[in-house]
Amino acid sequence: MPSPFRYLASLLMLLVLFTSACGSKEGKVEGVNMLYGTESKIWKTDKELDATGDKVKQTDTQEDERITFFANGQYNMTSPQGAVNGKYTFDQAGKTIAMTPDGSTTSNSFSVVTLTDDKLTLKSAEGAELRLEKE
Numbered sequence: 001m002p003s004p005f006r007y008l009a010s011l012l013m014l015l016v017l018f019t020s021a022c023g024s025k026e027g028k029v030e031g032v033n034m035l036y037g038t039e040s041k042i043w044k045t046d047k048e049l050d051a052t053g054d055k056v057k058q059t060d061t062q063e064d065e066r067i068t069f070f071a072n073g074q075y076n077m078t079s080p081q082g083a084v085n086g087k088y089t090f091d092q093a094g095k096t097i098a099m100t101p102d103g104s105t106t107s108n109s110f111s112v113v114t115l116t117d118d119k120l121t122l123k124s125a126e127g128a129e130l131r132l133e134k135e
Contacts, residue, residue, distance in 0.1 A: 029115045032090045035097075036069040043067050043120055043132040051127035066135065075099060097122065 035041065044066050048056040065079040069088065077084045086101040090112070100107040113129065114121035120132040 027114060029092070029095050029112050030117075032092060033071075034115050034117055035090060035120070036071045038071070040068050040070045042135040043069070044135045045130065046119075046133040047131040049129040049131070051124075056128075067132070 045058060045062060048058060048062075050056055061080050065077065067075060067077045069075050073087050073089065075086055075088050084101050086099055086104070088097055088099045090097050095112045096109055097112055098107040098109045110122040110124060112121070113123050114131075118134040120134075122130045122132070
């Protein structure tokens with residue numbers, strides 16, 4: 001069984017790639033409330049791109065992964081293998097999000113490329129993107 005960190009890293013990479021939304025909303029980062037709606041919002045993967053911009057084929061497991069952001073600064077990522085809970089901080093001015101799994105002292109940070117009511121694109125420091133859409 002993969003380690004929890006590897007699982008989280010996989011989910012976060014998926015999240016990063018999913019959130020690179022295409023279309024006229026690309027590059028638009030709205031308020032943090034777009035991340036969680038009124039109380040919470042569930043996001044699913046739309047597309048994943050590697051650091052060179054090539055599309056990454058999603059496995060059935062990856063297609064079943066979901067991340068829920070809550071208004072209270074908590075998140076929950078689920079997949080057929082299990083769930084990871086944690087806290088997030090969103091920096092609107094810096095267009096970044098940091099996610100820290102419960103029980104970890106290390107956070108994972110991503111650039112927020114797009115954040116609208118129905119599209120979320122996260123980009124890793126290596127340049128991979130996860131494009132998500134509202135479920």
